[in-house]
Amino acid sequence: MFDIGGRIITLRQLHNISANKLSKELNIDPSTINKIEKGTAKPSIDLLFKICDYFNISLAEFFDSQASELPADLLQLIETAKKLTPEERKSLNNFLQTLLERTERQ
Numbered sequence: 001m002f003d004i005g006g007r008i009i010t011l012r013q014l015h016n017i018s019a020n021k022l023s024k025e026l027n028i029d030p031s032t033i034n035k036i037e038k039g040t041a042k043p044s045i046d047l048l049f050k051i052c053d054y055f056n057i058s059l060a061e062f063f064d065s066q067a068s069e070l071p072a073d074l075l076q077l078i079e080t081a082k083k084l085t086p087e088e089r090k091s092l093n094n095f096l097q098t099l100l101e102r103t104e105r106q
Contacts (some may be wrong), residue, residue: 002063004048005037011055013072014079026050 012022019037023030028047035041043051055085081089 003039004043005039007062008033008051010072010075011051011057014075015055017099022051022054025054 008022012019012028017025019033020030026033026047032041032043032047036043038096048059048062052059081092085093
């Protein structure tokens with residue numbers, strides 16, 4: 001079964017947002033986020049849409065099991081790369097390939 005609370009925690013960590021700040025931004029009681037993250041409550045579909053809007057992701061992306069399995073640092077790298085131009089992403093990829101080659105030689 002999909003861990004909705006865990007996914008929210010991952011998104012918060014990725015964006016450096018506390019549960020309190022998220023609850024304020026969504027105009028909900030902080031205990032609601034706490035209960036959802038602990039798995040003792042389920043969010044309404046309306047709240048899920050608000051959460052997705054806040055983090056600028058689709059509902060499908062929220063429930064993407066592969067994304068929820070990635071460590072927060074890799075998710076952050078992906079989010080950063082999304083903001084780059086295609087040329088900048090190409091340069092980043094070349095840099096990472098060079099770094100990987102150096103690491104493998106050691």
